[in-house]
Amino acid sequence: MKPIEILTQGLELLAALAAAPLFLGWVNQCRAWLQNRRAPSVWLPYRGIRKLFHKDAVIAENASPLFRAAPYIVFGAMLVAAGIIPSMGTRLPFTIAADAIALVGLLATARVFQSLAAMDIGTAFGTLGARREMMVGFLAEPALLMVIFVASIISATTALPAIAENLATQTLGLYPSLAFTAIAFTLILLAENARIPIDNPATHLELTMIHEAMVLEYSARHLALMEWATSLKLFNYACIGFALFLPWGISTGTGGPLSLVASIPVLAAKLTVTGAVLAFIETISAKLRVFRAPEFLAIAFMLAVLGLLVHLLLGA
Amino acid sequence: MAGTSFDLQLLNLCAALLLLLSFAMLAQRRIVTLVNLLAIQGALLFVATLLLAWRTGERHLYLSAGLTLALKVVLLPWLLHRLIRRLQVYWDTEPLLNISGTMLVGLLVVVFAFGLAQPIAALASTATRSAIGIAVAVILLSFVTMITRRKAMSQVVGFLSMENGLFFGAMSATYGMPMIVEFGVALDVLVAVLVLGVFFFQIREQFDSLDLHHLESLKESPAFKKSAPPEPVQSVQEH
Numbered sequence: 271m272k273p274i275e276i277l278t279q280g281l282e283l284l285a286a287l288a289a290a291p292l293f294l295g296w297v298n299q300c301r302a303w304l305q306n307r308r309a310p311s312v313w314l315p316y317r318g319i320r321k322l323f324h325k326d327a328v329i330a331e332n333a334s335p336l337f338r339a340a341p342y343i344v345f346g347a348m349l350v351a352a353g354i355i356p357s358m359g360t361r362l363p364f365t366i367a368a369d370a371i372a373l374v375g376l377l378a379t380a381r382v383f384q385s386l387a388a389m390d391i392g393t394a395f396g397t398l399g400a401r402r403e404m405m406v407g408f409l410a411e412p413a414l415l416m417v418i419f420v421a422s423i424i425s426a427t428t429a430l431p432a433i434a435e436n437l438a439t440q441t442l443g444l445y446p447s448l449a450f451t452a453i454a455f456t457l458i459l460l461a462e463n464a465r466i467p468i469d470n471p472a473t474h475l476e477l478t479m480i481h482e483a484m485v486l487e488y489s490a491r492h493l494a495l496m497e498w499a500t501s502l503k504l505f506n507y508a509c510i511g512f513a514l515f516l517p518w519g520i521s522t523g524t525g526g527p528l529s530l531v532a533s534i535p536v537l538a539a540k541l542t543v544t545g546a547v548l549a550f551i552e553t554i555s556a557k558l559r560v561f562r563a564p565e566f567l568a569i570a571f572m573l574a575v576l577g578l579l580v581h582l583l584l585g586a
Numbered sequence: 587m588a589g590t591s592f593d594l595q596l597l598n599l600c601a602a603l604l605l606l607l608s609f610a611m612l613a614q615r616r617i618v619t620l621v622n623l624l625a626i627q628g629a630l631l632f633v634a635t636l637l638l639a640w641r642t643g644e645r646h647l648y649l650s651a652g653l654t655l656a657l658k659v660v661l662l663p664w665l666l667h668r669l670i671r672r673l674q675v676y677w678d679t680e681p682l683l684n685i686s687g688t689m690l691v692g693l694l695v696v697v698f699a700f701g702l703a704q705p706i707a708a709l710a711s712t713a714t715r716s717a718i719g720i721a722v723a724v725i726l727l728s729f730v731t732m733i734t735r736r737k738a739m740s741q742v743v744g745f746l747s748m749e750n751g752l753f754f755g756a757m758s759a760t761y762g763m764p765m766i767v768e769f770g771v772a773l774d775v776l777v778a779v780l781v782l783g784v785f786f787f788q789i790r791e792q793f794d795s796l797d798l799h800h801l802e803s804l805k806e807s808p809a810f811k812k813s814a815p816p817e818p819v820q821s822v823q824e825h
Binding site for chain 1 (some may be wrong): 592596597598601602603605606609641684685686689690692693697698700716717720721724
């Protein structure tokens, strides 16, 4: 392992850990601005996490060890996922072990443990949230895989860094297939991260909630880890999107440590714009009924498959 | 992809967007939006024809692009919008299949169409031959739109979008049909919409609704008198 590889890997993990709550805070701030509210500070998620770490945990009497372990597993899975997504550089030693399909599996693992923990206590809300999460998950996963397959076919590999490098160095052209899959990916991102058309992240008391219903029973450090994992998940999805559709500006191939440094402001700029766009989408759309969620995800799946077919037919 | 010229890339983009629009039509519940989508489809067809005319230098393609603009972007959507206003039908009922199911059927249809078009594309010598598959897919998806809808309005929109698909297919396979054929088809479509408009009024007069399943029973029963929806006749529905 060369020093630059270790440097890239370490920097990416640190950046993900540090920047994920900031990204979430930025999205919330933009959303507040667009909705004519006084915006909370961008640092609010950090303060929330710090506050939660200082509290004493309260755990239900009938909780099994799974309930205690789930936050660590979910957080760990998200962190590993952050390690194999090329957000700044493509020379990541971790990615030899896991390609894009394993990444989807990693995200699924986190989902499974979160849902199991939600059902563990046996409250009505937890079970309800877990079931809904599973419904969204089983529809979003094939769509996400399809999106990844389109990019994989174009660059003939399933390793994310290789895909990003390939797409970043290709000549510019109009790719209808990539445009379709980019839209599909945006829909998946919204659904998977419990954003507005599917779930409202700003509510704790609503019968239609999904994500919040699952973490209702958690407190203190467990809740802090869950919240941190949630922000990491959003950050990860954004970075997958960058790797597949906006791969420019990341450090590739023979670039030295300087190119790695140069990729930091590029990533920051991408995240800033994406956060604003995300907040805009959330502001202009209304929350769908839960029964409309399959339709929403069917559209995402359809767009991704259409992208694949168009690429196979037109070669574009 | 990197080797193809920019105008061919644009043409491919138009083709892909046409396919996307067909899916949007398949998923759309509101008739007004359906007509708007048809107008956008016409506009895309206009752009594609212009691009092809510029690329090949065939003069008659400019003419047919103008015909497309006048007829499919302006006149027909305007006629349909007027019909919708006068008939007061803004909503379609739920389609026969749910939206997700329709989408999946649509995807299968697209795969079938691409397979179907492969031998045709192998015979064609035009630069746009790979888009023939998309044209066939648009035609078949319009069929699906017509099959899964009950209301007369959406069936007409499906019919017109099928005509758009045929036009695009002819364009990408042989750089357009002879001028006389194109004029004939344009006139046919225009007359068809006018006649169907008259039909709509007659259907509504007769059944107080534009639901076409009233037309499925052939025999005139006493229940068919005005404002009483007929019982579905079992023996006829088997056909």
